Amino acid sequence: MRQPFIQFSQVSKTYVTKDGETKALDHIDFTVEKGEFISLVGPSGCGKTTILSLLAGLIPPTSGTITIDGKPVSGPTRQIGYMLQQDYLLTWRTIEKNIQFGLEIQKSLTPSSLAYAYELLEEMGLTRFKKHYPNQLSGGMRQRVALVRTLATNPDILLLDEPFSALDYQTKLKLEDLVVDTLRKKGKTAILVTHDITEAIAMSDRIIVLSMAPGRIKAVVDIPMELREPLPFQSREVPLFREYFLKVWKEIEE
Numbered sequence: 001m002r003q004p005f006i007q008f009s010q011v012s013k014t015y016v017t018k019d020g021e022t023k024a025l026d027h028i029d030f031t032v033e034k035g036e037f038i039s040l041v042g043p044s045g046c047g048k049t050t051i052l053s054l055l056a057g058l059i060p061p062t063s064g065t066i067t068i069d070g071k072p073v074s075g076p077t078r079q080i081g082y083m084l085q086q087d088y089l090l091t092w093r094t095i096e097k098n099i100q101f102g103l104e105i106q107k108s109l110t111p112s113s114l115a116y117a118y119e120l121l122e123e124m125g126l127t128r129f130k131k132h133y134p135n136q137l138s139g140g141m142r143q144r145v146a147l148v149r150t151l152a153t154n155p156d157i158l159l160l161d162e163p164f165s166a167l168d169y170q171t172k173l174k175l176e177d178l179v180v181d182t183l184r185k186k187g188k189t190a191i192l193v194t195h196d197i198t199e200a201i202a203m204s205d206r207i208i209v210l211s212m213a214p215g216r217i218k219a220v221v222d223i224p225m226e227l228r229e230p231l232p233f234q235s236r237e238v239p240l241f242r243e244y245f246l247k248v249w250k251e252i253e254e
Helices: 048-055 095-099 101-105 111-123 139-152 169-186 197-203 240-253
Strands: 006-017 020-032 037-041 063-068 080-083 157-161 189-193 206-210 217-222
Touching: 006 048, 020 048, 020 217, 037 048, 037 197, 048 063, 048 157, 048 189, 080 139, 095 101, 095 111, 095 139, 101 111, 101 139, 111 139, 139 169, 169 197, 189 197, 197 240, 206 240, 217 240
Parallel strands: 037 189, 037 206, 080 157, 157 189
Antiparallel strands: 006 020, 006 063, 206 217
């Protein structure tokens, strides 16, 4: 039997503070195959971001195991890239210096890795802005730079924690298409945390619905090929889209 690329097995997480204990996740079980795009949805406080933090090795589970390619997650790994709602670009560095930052941290800034970063910058339509500073770019352009910085280190897995939520709707739709198209071409595995059901349906192969805290898996919704094949903007135009919106909405609301 083939080993899943990512596997959560009976994972629970309890945060302990001076005020007591808070159980964030309770016995989470799911797998992700290589190249899959998964979305996590559910009410605020259900543990979506905690799942990303656990997979990234930023915090340990209280119980259970998490594996990537059969190997237990024991701390941060170069296999994972993390993209957040805030772009966190360094304001005193030019765009080309920002996209090199992850490579510098990992001590992997080489002529070939730099060439790959510039190739990504070109694909995102940002080459002519490489000498600009972050405050000279729009929010959508800054997020594209953040995506280049994340992909430049060539991670196998991309974790996306509401990366479009601070953007205007038109920019958000354009970036959804750009991210999905880029990840498909690069063969990356992705897990997206979002409160936007339409975003989850338009971008994902599967949606995992979490319950109120402590987070448990309430439902898994497989997105049909008819909605998965088009890019997100076009997917929203498919008649079946509304049916799946109502299906996920019902799971979250019940």
